[in-house]
Amino acid sequence: MARIAVIGGTGYAGRNIVAEAVNRGHTVVSVARTLPAERVEGVTYVEGTLLDVPSLVAELEGVDVVVVATSPRGDMAGKMRPAIAELVAALPADVRVGVVGGAGGSLSEPGGARLVDLDFPEEYKGEALEAIGVLDDLRATPAERDWFFVHPAEIFGAWNPGERTGSYRTGGDVVVRDAEGVSNLSGADLGVVFVDEIEQPKHSRERFTVGY
Template sequence: MARIIVLGGTGYAGRHIVTEAVSRGHAVISISRSAPADPVAGAAYLQGSALDLAPLADAFVGTDAVVSALSPRGDMADRALEALSNVVEQLAGTDTRLGVVGGAGGSLVAPGGPRLFDQGFPEEYKHEAQVGIDSLALLEATDAGLDWFFIHPAEVFGPWAEGERTGHYRDGGDVIVRDAEGKSYISGADFAVAVVDEIEQGNHHRERFTVGY
């Protein structure tokens, strides 16, 4: 059993990760600024912000993995990188793994590039995608002692395309995953399966990977 903190645990990706981790018997703490409208049975909840981790420092002691599922939207639109920097600083000198949920935009469309972001990416999603790209760059610049992984969901991923838990997904390395018909999609539940699998199996160290069907 691992002790896991999920930052943004009441959001779309975060809640799925909390649910999956609890279902596997892990001790899970969800940290978010808002109280959960539908708490996951078996998870612990703390209210707080990654912009000010000092009041939450005790929760991080002895934690095996921290997953940042923070969304760069609303009043966090321009502060998500600051929040991630705070998390990196909090974990400095520890053995805690850091997982970061990114977006599809930074995924490569073919080995060696280019990125999906550079291929006529929708204007309304560019800011969020850029935050994901910058977050990966921030992680890549960290001290080698920090064990992190960065996970790109498929192109179609969100509450508007919920889908079901199948327990299956494909790992595309740094290339976006598409099915035989060219569709890039993953359900929230199966994305969470991939995240918790990575925490348990440790297949990616200081690198990113993509998931989809």
């Protein structure tokens, strides 16, 4: 079993990853700026923020995998990318890093345009571009740094929680759509995606898309 830390572990994506990991028997540390009133049994909750990387790294001592499930919005807008780069550089070389990206960096088709460059909601473009910048920074890290970056489906979020099916498809660089052209994924199944990748790594230093 792995010791997994989830930064942003009380947010929508983060808490689903936390729940799936602890249910599978992993040791899980949920890191957030405030401690939640409702907690998942078996999870260790600590206060921490990407905006204070030295203190955060001290809290993460001994973990095998660090998952970053924060969003570049509010007071994190424009700050998340440099903070993640600082964190990755400060972590021990043998700690694997996983990042929850957005759908915007997915390609519309093989060799096609990114979703963010097509008919993409204007209010979310800044977040999408910052997440893409995080991916660019990960790709520039030394070869010994292992990481993976996940693009959830277009229809993904607390407004559409869905259910845990335990199944999903991956699409490499291309957005995953079903037979009706819909790109969808529940929060619980994003948790499945992350813990599957942690338990059986298939995307070393790669990004990949997921959906039904």
